[in-house]
Amino acid sequence: FRKSEEVGPNAFALPGGVVVLTDELVEIAEKKDGVIGVLAHELGHIQLKHPERRLVRSLMALAVVSLILDDSATFAEELATISGSLISLAYTREFEEEADRAGKEILIRAGLSPIPLANLLQKLSDSCEENCSQLPHWLSTHPTVPSRIEFLLSD
Template identity: 35%
Template sequence: AAVTPQGVLATFDREALTVLEQQELVGPSRLSAARQAELQAAFRDVSAWAGGGYGYRLLLRDGEPAGSSGLGANAFALPNGTVVMTDQLVELGRSDRELIGVLAHEAGHVTQRHGLASVYQALGLGLIVTALTGDVVSASTFAAAVPVALVQGGYSRAAETQSDRIAARYLLERYGTTRPLQTILARLETAQGGAGGLPDLLNTHPGTDARIEHLRRLEDAAR
């Protein structure tokens, strides 16, 4: 995952989004232009802080298009820095700091290439060869399987813990606390009954309680 060419990552993002839209898992956001602008500004700060030269962009989307269940309240990152956050998750958040904590967590998955590693583990050697040779045409074919691979595989315990640590560092630098991310994780678990759709927030190996405790320990250690 670490040596996959940047051009291949961009192809993965583009093709994966096409699949999500064709399957009507996401649709155009219903948020006001002003609200979207606020969240875009917040993401620009997060992505500038995260760095790494990725093609960061925040896509705000309706997670229940055309009355379908879709993704519901969720957020997830694609390999080249495209982060999708649904209207339903924005509505679930009770402060921008909670949503910013989620965005910082997703940026951690991007910089550490967790999503790409999950896809490789799920799809096997053929995809790895394609990525290493930079065959963009073949990469387009494989990229269509990216959403499915992420749903089935999720993230490893180590990857999820690492992204929480990155989000905690951002929150501690900006606000001096990890509580915003703790709070929205707990609320999302209650709202969804502990079941996630696409990654990332709950479809993970460490349980929500363990993640919240880890965030608390990181805050205590920073004092």
């Protein structure tokens, strides 16, 4: 577990199969079932190799822009970062949807319900309304919370 005011209540999978949950997420979850749901989602990312794929895409974007402009130019690095970030938003939403599907399947195969994860997502959304800036959907890295909850509660 990690504590970070910049990250807030969050979890993420890193290359190599490392999963990080922030202390704030665990505190908001209150019950282990919600945390297990988050872990299942992050394990979905790992099973689908999302962290590695995201890293490769970022490196490829940097390489392409560096080749086009000048590999030593700071501008090339900045442009690659910006363009890579915008291009990867759609992939990131796709990865999140895939991880939701994989996580739900992991929970069901383990004989667990995805309902606690849906409840935690709603709780995070409710707490975020007061504290988080609301980005337009096209700039968001995740599908909308209502669509994620609807999926988790569907048969």
